Amino acid sequence: MKIITSKTIYILLSFGCFFLSSCSKQLLDIKNQTYKSYNRNTEKGYIVSFELNNSAIIPKSIVINGIVQNISMENKMGTTYQVNVIAQTTLIHNYQVKLEEKENGIYFEKDSQLFFQAVKFKLIEQ
Numbered sequence: 671m672k673i674i675t676s677k678t679i680y681i682l683l684s685f686g687c688f689f690l691s692s693c694s695k696q697l698l699d700i701k702n703q704t705y706k707s708y709n710r711n712t713e714k715g716y717i718v719s720f721e722l723n724n725s726a727i728i729p730k731s732i733v734i735n736g737i738v739q740n741i742s743m744e745n746k747m748g749t750t751y752q753v754n755v756i757a758q759t760t761l762i763h764n765y766q767v768k769l770e771e772k773e774n775g776i777y778f779e780k781d782s783q784l785f786f787q788a789v790k791f792k793l794i795e796q
Contacts, residue, residue, distance in 0.1 A: 698727060698778065698787055702750070705734055706794040712760040718753045718791065720776070730784065731777045734791065738768040741776075 703720040716734050729741045732753050739755040759765050775788040 699723060700776070700787070700789055703789050703791045704794050705755075705791045706796060713756065714758040715754060715756040718755055719750065720789070720791075721750045723749050726780065728779045729776050730779050733770055733772050733775050733777070733786075735774065736769055736771065738770045 699722075701721040701723075703718075705716045705718040707716050708714065716737075718732055718734055718739075722729060729751060731738055731740045732755065734755050735757075737755055737757055739753055741751060741753055745751050745753045756762075756765065757767060772786070773788050774791050775786055777784055777786050
């Protein structure tokens with residue numbers, strides 16, 4: 671009886687440590703994550719904003735409502751990123767909206783590896 675209990679406890683502790691260590695690598699402190707929609711003449715989309723205090727992590731692209739938009743250094747103002755996610759436009763010739771069947775979130779790069787973190791963006795009503 672003691673052998674089974676000891677093995678069970680050891681396996682549960684090992685699994686718990688593995689789970690915590692793998693989650694801690696991907697959980698970033700993202701603050702003030704919001705988005706709002708816009709509709710200007712012949713362009714529709716979202717303005718997405720978030721704050722990231724870790725400068726070692728580089729956000730590469732954002733997914734909002736199934737649309738993927740790359741993030742450039744021009745989108746960064748201090749620790750805040752503001753990204754214009756275009757859903758539809760006739761202003762940019764041959765513009766193709768990138769779609770992805772993924773929940774809302776951000777792709778990041780760290781140590782030359784790309785990973786995704788789901789983010790619950792808050793909709794700002796206009």
